[in-house]
Amino acid sequence: xxxxxxxxxxxxxxxxxxxxxxxxLGTALRNGPFHVALRAAITARGLPLQRVQHHLWRYGVKxxxxxxxxxxxxxxxxxxxxxxxxxxxxEEILQLPDESLIRLLSQDDERxxxxxxxxxSYRSLVEASGALEQLLTELxxxxxxxxxxxxxxxxxxxxTRRELLTRExxxxxxxxRDGIDRFVAVHHGDPGCAPDGMSxxxxxxxxxxxxxxxxxxxxxxxxxxxxTRLRAGDTFLFRYAVEDGTAGVSREYVRxxxxxxxxxxxxxxxxxxxxxxRCHRFAQHSAAAPRSGRQDLPVSARHRSVHLxxxxxxxxxxxxxxxxx
Numbered sequence: 001x002x003x004x005x006x007x008x009x010x011x012x013x014x015x016x017x018x019x020x021x022x023x024x025l026g027t028a029l030r031n032g033p034f035h036v037a038l039r040a041a042i043t044a045r046g047l048p049l050q051r052v053q054h055h056l057w058r059y060g061v062k063x064x065x066x067x068x069x070x071x072x073x074x075x076x077x078x079x080x081x082x083x084x085x086x087x088x089x090x091e092e093i094l095q096l097p098d099e100s101l102i103r104l105l106s107q108d109d110e111r112x113x114x115x116x117x118x119x120x121s122y123r124s125l126v127e128a129s130g131a132l133e134q135l136l137t138e139l140x141x142x143x144x145x146x147x148x149x150x151x152x153x154x155x156x157x158x159x160t161r162r163e164l165l166t167r168e169x170x171x172x173x174x175x176x177r178d179g180i181d182r183f184v185a186v187h188h189g190d191p192g193c194a195p196d197g198m199s200x201x202x203x204x205x206x207x208x209x210x211x212x213x214x215x216x217x218x219x220x221x222x223x224x225x226x227x228t229r230l231r232a233g234d235t236f237l238f239r240y241a242v243e244d245g246t247a248g249v250s251r252e253y254v255r256x257x258x259x260x261x262x263x264x265x266x267x268x269x270x271x272x273x274x275x276x277x278r279c280h281r282f283a284q285h286s287a288a289a290p291r292s293g294r295q296d297l298p299v300s301a302r303h304r305s306v307h308l309x310x311x312x313x314x315x316x317x318x319x320x321x322x323x324x325x
Contacts, residue, residue, distance in 0.1 A: 183224045208225070266318070278323050
């Protein structure tokens with residue numbers, strides 16, 4: 001029976017044996033949660049986190065040791081497409097059944113669902129992230145598009161049926177490498193939406209290119225092509241809009257940010273015949289985390305709109321929710 005040795009980033013400790021961890025792994029893979037199964041799998045294989053990171057690099061996936069440590073502690077959960085790629089690679093590296101860790105991520109959402117306000121579930125966001133990765137691959141678009149957000153102003157319009165009717169985005173960006181000539185826009189419709197009924201319009205300083213849709217998750221991605229190639233340090237402004245209106249009653253608009261950036265402003269305008277009784281802003285560290293920072297927002301009866309402004313973006317999720325009568 002081999003005793004583990006202590007290491008700053010090693011999950012094996014002096015009082016935890018590999019055999020014990022192997023037994024724990026079987027239970028954790030059946031019952032979860034995700035972080036317990038991940039920790040047990042790493043321990044059962046006797047791998048320090050630096051070695052796990054090295055193996056991931058060999059799969060073409062870059063994940064920091066700190067992120068791996070947070071995942072196995074349950075302090076954070078993988079949610080971005082690159083992170084979900086890492087989870088699937090971990091299943092092979094740790095010799096686990098296919099989709100075993102991905103399945104546990106979805107099961108965890110069911111466990112915490114009663115603690116989360118109504119909205120998109122973690123399961124739906126995980127599925128959408130996987131679909132987004134697939135669509136970006138089809139467009140040969142890297143996760144890092146080479147652009148840094150200086151400012152983003154979004155205007156969402158809610159229609160007469162209380163549906164998400166349109167979304168317009170005004171981007172101010174700076175290139176951080178040479179040769180950038182496009183931006184890939186992502187739209188995730190409300191539950192029940194029909195991507196085939198959506199359309200994308202280039203409004204200023206861009207033109208539409210290829211468009212891809214994923215019907216099961218309601219994800220649409222579209223190329224917005226620039227008429228110039230940006231050099232590192234160049235700034236650029238462009239606007240586009242997505243016409244949706246294909247889903248039922250909308251109750252919130254959320255936006256996820258993978259990296260820190262500049263200013264973000266979101267304005268939601270309601271149809272004359274459909275004004276909500278109350279609105280609020282909220283934030284989430286990740287899709288799996290509970291919502292925090294709830295703040296009531298006054299609705300302008302005259303302009304029938306509500307807004308939020310975030311002076312400095314941080315990774316995570318921001319949104320506005322509203323209640324109908």
